[in-house]
Amino acid sequence: MSNDLGSPYIGVKPALSTKATAGTNSSLVEQYVHFGYDQVLLSITNAHYREKSRKVFQKAKRLVDITIPSPSLTDVNIFAGPHVQNTIGLLSSWIELESEDELISEFSKQVMIKELEYAKFIGINHLIMAPPKNLIKLANYSKSVNDALDITQTHNITISISLPLCEEITEDSFRFQPIDSLSTWDMWNSIRTSCDYNQRLKISLAIPKSGIPINVVERWFAEPVSILLMSSSIFILNNKGYPVLSKTIQTLLHHFHIKKPLYLLHGLEKVPEEVDSSSYMKYINYILVRNQAPLNIIDKVSKNHQDVLLPPLQPLATNLDDFTYSIFEKDDVKYDVYGKAIYSALSDLSHLHTINIAIVGAGKGGLVEQVVKAVRKLQSSSNISITAIEKNTSAVIYLQKRNFDDWNQSVDILNIDMREWSPKESHNIIVSELLGSMGCNELSPECLEPLEKYLDRENGVFIPQSYTSFIAPTFSPKIYNSIRSKGGQLNFHKQYVVKQLESASCSTKINEIWSYQHPTIKERSNKRRTISTFKIRHKTVIHGISGYFTTNLYNDIELSIKPDTHTENLTSWFPLFFPLEEPLYVPDDTELEVFITRESSNGKVWYEWSVESFMYLVVPGDNSNEFQIRVRTGMSKIHNQRGKGFVMNLNFE
Ligand SMILES: C[S@@+](CC[C@H](N)C(=O)[O-])C[C@H]1O[C@@H](n2cnc3c(N)ncnc32)[C@H](O)[C@@H]1O
The missing domain is CATH 3.20.20.150 (Divalent-metal-dependent TIM barrel enzymes)
Known part of the structure; x- marks a missing residue:
């Protein structure tokens, strides 16, 4: 087996x-x-x-x-x-x-x-x-x-x-x-x-x-x-005289098995004569084959992508191909949760005589399908109009086919950039999925903002209503080495989408850094900047910063890729990674400040990031008092300054 x-x-x-x-x-x-x-x-x-x-x-x-x-x-x-x-x-x-x-x-x-x-x-x-x-x-x-x-x-x-x-x-x-x-x-x-x-x-x-x-x-x-290396002395003999391992060591082996190490037995010459030395090998085989838990869905989907660096998608500046859309469509969880949010919003608005719904950035129609399903399920007496907007001309052909095959020609399909859309009537539900691994890194804020004026302010809602970005300092010599082997320092001034396996968080906390809301509550630029502080208890090396997001689709219906609240079996997004050109060694009890900004200029948006580390020293003062001073112990350069390594384009390339 x-x-x-x-x-x-x-x-x-x-x-x-x-x-x-x-x-x-x-x-x-x-x-x-x-x-x-x-x-x-x-x-x-x-x-x-x-x-x-x-x-x-x-x-x-x-x-x-x-x-x-x-x-x-x-x-x-x-x-x-x-x-x-x-x-x-x-x-x-x-x-x-x-x-x-x-x-x-x-x-x-x-x-x-x-x-x-x-x-x-x-x-x-x-x-x-x-x-x-x-x-x-x-x-x-x-x-x-x-x-x-x-x-x-x-x-x-x-x-x-x-x-x-x-x-x-x-x-x-x-x-x-x-x-x-x-x-x-x-x-x-x-x-x-x-x-x-x-x-x-x-x-x-x-x-x-x-x-x-x-x-x-x-x-x-x-x-x-x-x-x-497994010495025979770490095994214990059970009451039948067979060598077994403690639960802690078994868990360790199960955990490491995905790395495919060699389990090397030694000291077998010291085992009691009556114990068959081949039973040690058989036991390891037993626990790692028969007793190994199956991979969860996320690990199964990402089995061949663990620690592989992928360039972030730019669905606004480029046109995605059928293969990429098909990968999105494999994630039933995303569409199911969106479906719940759409149905819930539609139910709350069902008292209206007319309900106008738009799906902006409709792709191959995964979310349009959820809207059509919700409308059918609700069986409302309202007049409901559905508009799908997509700038990718090839994807629009697919939408037209689905409209004919599956949606009974009930969807108006517009092949335009959503920022140029000017509907005659206000809309009650505007559905989009323009989210990247950090939430805002596929330019959702810039695409949705021009649509806010078409939302019915009294009876209207965006799905998602908001999204929030999070970061955590990360130890990952493997990712560091992969970026280095690409050759060229500029590679450290880009961000990467990576399903991280061989990496560890340096702090117990994952910090929120900023959010976007639609419609915006008060006029605010889409630029952001923050200094986020982390306590680092154990000495480590910082190789970069991992980025995650959560999104509030409607009321309390959420999607999350933040490790501690990750939506079960959601596979559409892997974390973003902001590397450091020079790994930063930090001793025990360090305070780390991560400075990260979201900048924009001349039709481009980009992130810049840097880190600084501090220690608290206790020094003697007057009258046998002691006081603490905060000492800077390390810092990095500012990465991707003025977008020199990686930018997200607001215009179609
Ligand atoms: C991440 S895909 C999501 C596709 C689809 N909604 C889904 O969930 O399966 C984003 C889609 O938005 C489209 N898009 C991005 N920016 C757009 C814009 N400004 N106007 C129209 N479509 C846009 C892209 O071409 C792409 O099809």
Whole structure:
């Protein structure tokens, strides 16, 4: 039985016998693959090589003296051959790349280079590297990782640093000093930043037995974790003697499964004799295939679009094609909720003798259909007129066909720009869907404003009546890297529509920034500007700002893509992302100010954005008083100044 995500990839680190040779290891890998494992982890070199290198080190007195020999036949654990595609290489952990002693550092670097050269020769494509022993002094270690990435570039080898998910929480750790649950993430972030976000640098994350803070899991989820390291010691034996995992670890595996990591089992040689070691692999398969919940509708629809950057649509400046309209039409939820709002508004106006309804920006008629249905359902005695307005000439042909086939020619279809419409009579219901992921980013305010004069002020309503934009600072190294790989800094001055998977919100709050109402209550320009403040509790990196919207269609009938109030199964909109050209690192307890504006000039509308971070310091004052000062700790440039990267056009292109 399979599920939406398929079977897990499972790997194993065998305990090699003292008689193991590269030759016997080739058959060992083949045997494990035959048992059903996808990958086998083997050290590149063995204990002979360690001993040989140690002797050279002991003889060397000065930096210039040391030359580590290349491994020979008896020093390696892996030969070239077809089994290498199922082999992950482990670089020696007995070296100290982080050492500040020049001789040790040089020795370690030479061993690493010898192993990398051999890994390249045999065709290994994934290597695991041990972490530094010191969390604080990372410069030497980061330089070695950078060198390793450089040396393996020609062979496109992934280098995965093994790291614990967090420092282990023991009773003692609490007693002496507070545990920083993000310390290992912080170390990783420092190394990855030094290596300039190299896309071949990944993480092999070791899952602890217990004490897994949820914010730390969310942080790692957004990182390039290629392997989950699972020691046999994190399993417990149930009363039938089978290994099982705690609920917390099961939830973690279910959560990570969509990232398709390799689940790498190790320490199986230590399990009690009566336990069949293959039951660990079978159990992981069981929980990730049989017990994995199916994807929800939104994840299913976006399965192939997760973290893919899409340019925002410009339905005013360009003409959408049939394919794009057909994607809109797949979202029954949007049309159902609109249908409810239209019916409710129509019922409230049913005492009128005449009811004029317009659908502006009718597209291929999804909302016209909802209006026709509502009118039929209401069976009102009023005279009801329906007008559909659409500027896309090709879509109008489709509307004409539907009018003939489905609506009994009851709809007046006008092929014009709605801003040029001048009806003879006032209208009671004006329905539109000109909303982007931030609400106002498909120019709904500018399109609807000229129509307000045709709304019957006493008995008239716009659907939607209002829409509100929200923002949240976001951690997403993956999106940052995707934008970088497009080449050119201007790409950081555009906004993107992205269904975010590997990202995490940096604050618990999502802030409202501005709203539009139709008809407007008091004359106001469509420009907006705001400074929005967020408390950031845990250290993180801000890669950009995510934008969302909610809309009030009629009375309390709403649609929302704001994560905490998201309309169930609504798939028409993914969030907007405003990137930062330089990621901004912020420590614990930071206050972040996001400055965002909606500007317009010369027939163009655009957003500009920037961020600033602050910390509060407690400083001693007079008379043993203390007071707090707010210190600016970081800031970004203003992005998309005067629309240099991306504008929304008010005119047809
Ligand atoms: C997001 S689509 C919605 C289509 C349809 N109402 C639906 O929900 O299936 C917006 C539509 O508005 C049209 N549109 C945008 N601005 C317009 C304008 N100023 N005048 C007329 N049509 C416009 C676009 O061509 C597009 O068909």
